[in-house]
Amino acid sequence: MRILAKYGHGMKIDCLGADALSDRLEAKRDDLVSLTQELVRIPTVNPPGQNYRDICEFLARRLERSGFTATIERAEGAPGDSDRHPRWNVVARREGASPGQCVHFNSHIDVVEVGRGWTFDPFGAELADGKIFGRGSCDMKGGLAASIIAVEAFVEACPGHPGMIEISGTADEETGGYGGVAHLAEQGRFAHVDHVIIPEPLQKDRICLGHRGVWWGEIETHGQIAHGSMPFLGDCAVRHMGAVLREMEDKLYPALALKRTDMPVVPAGARQSTMNINSLHGGQAEPPEDFTGWPSACVPDNARMIVDRRYLIEESRDEVVREIEDVLNGIARERPNFSYDLRELWSVAPTMTERDAPVVKGVAKAIRDVFGRDPDYVVSPGTYDQKHIDRIGKLDNCIAYGPGLLELAHKPDEYVVVQDMMDSAKVMGLCLMDLLTSQQKAPE
Numbered sequence: 001m002r003i004l005a006k007y008g009h010g011m012k013i014d015c016l017g018a019d020a021l022s023d024r025l026e027a028k029r030d031d032l033v034s035l036t037q038e039l040v041r042i043p044t045v046n047p048p049g050q051n052y053r054d055i056c057e058f059l060a061r062r063l064e065r066s067g068f069t070a071t072i073e074r075a076e077g078a079p080g081d082s083d084r085h086p087r088w089n090v091v092a093r094r095e096g097a098s099p100g101q102c103v104h105f106n107s108h109i110d111v112v113e114v115g116r117g118w119t120f121d122p123f124g125a126e127l128a129d130g131k132i133f134g135r136g137s138c139d140m141k142g143g144l145a146a147s148i149i150a151v152e153a154f155v156e157a158c159p160g161h162p163g164m165i166e167i168s169g170t171a172d173e174e175t176g177g178y179g180g181v182a183h184l185a186e187q188g189r190f191a192h193v194d195h196v197i198i199p200e201p202l203q204k205d206r207i208c209l210g211h212r213g214v215w216w217g218e219i220e221t222h223g224q225i226a227h228g229s230m231p232f233l234g235d236c237a238v239r240h241m242g243a244v245l246r247e248m249e250d251k252l253y254p255a256l257a258l259k260r261t262d263m264p265v266v267p268a269g270a271r272q273s274t275m276n277i278n279s280l281h282g283g284q285a286e287p288p289e290d291f292t293g294w295p296s297a298c299v300p301d302n303a304r305m306i307v308d309r310r311y312l313i314e315e316s317r318d319e320v321v322r323e324i325e326d327v328l329n330g331i332a333r334e335r336p337n338f339s340y341d342l343r344e345l346w347s348v349a350p351t352m353t354e355r356d357a358p359v360v361k362g363v364a365k366a367i368r369d370v371f372g373r374d375p376d377y378v379v380s381p382g383t384y385d386q387k388h389i390d391r392i393g394k395l396d397n398c399i400a401y402g403p404g405l406l407e408l409a410h411k412p413d414e415y416v417v418v419q420d421m422m423d424s425a426k427v428m429g430l431c432l433m434d435l436l437t438s439q440q441k442a443p444e
């Protein structure tokens, strides 16, 4: 089966074209605002992962009204999944009039905790000054709403389109995505998909090609417990950890700062290897808040540090581990009684979609049409669900593209600008038109 018609040439495909799409979108502005508000008003805070079922049902109802078939499924047994906080996901699909390519929009439904410093109701979704305020408005319910409106406008403008459109709302992106996109990918839900757009808040005129890699590890130093008045009878694990910190400051951090990347990471400060010390624990645990006594006098026999190392496409995971082992082994050679354990907690390889990949070209063309200029190509400093689509789903024709400013994500008074959602919905709609109606599926 081959699709011969191109949009605009109007041979076989029932499609009214780009102007009709714009008109349909413009008519949906109020709908876009209320849809975003309704999504923000469902507090899907993660952890622990609240109201996932509610938001999935809301999305399923909405998309079924637009001719989609929706399924809601639980990632049973995934990390974080429990009967109290089940990990629900929704996948909605609309089949076109004839075979063709499949374009999938994936958004995460979870939001991070509220935190302090809000002047707006975090779940009120108030519209003020052309912006919608609320937790998740920017990251990324605004992007989800924009993709839904884009798809609905496209379907109205091109009711006889070929191919298939999918929209998924998935759990747990903020905590690794294992109960969300990773689960769907493991179920083979991306096997038939040709193009994936993740409407994360990367800005309406930028295309995010991928992300740096991540390596999380735990370093443990060992000591010997003794009475704190006679520390020489024990061995202080915290002092050993101090030696680790010193060596990192003297050698590792300067070395990381010298490793530059050709990946167009934004902000530019992340165009190098980085490492955050996520946490440090040594000695007695913090007492309960209502405890009014003093600590007991003990030499700590254990200290633990968790590091969050972000690495570049020019580096490998093995290199990253070796560098840390070198630091630790160097100390072990010189420092009496120094012993350590090093555990890998989590590792994700860097990924970067090629600029000539079909989905990149499709979005770039639409950005040129809407804004009259070339897009900026960027790479995210942190990972997002693209990692699972790439690694488990084996699909590298995937990008992040959506409205909103990344800098607002996770902050108090987070907002999304309505016009930005409208503009990016237009880009998504035009891109759909391009990908579905002007390309051929290879003959089976």
Ligand SMILES: [Zn+2]
Pocket (backbone or CB within 6 Å): 108, 139, 140, 173, 200, 201
């Ligand atoms: Zn996000």
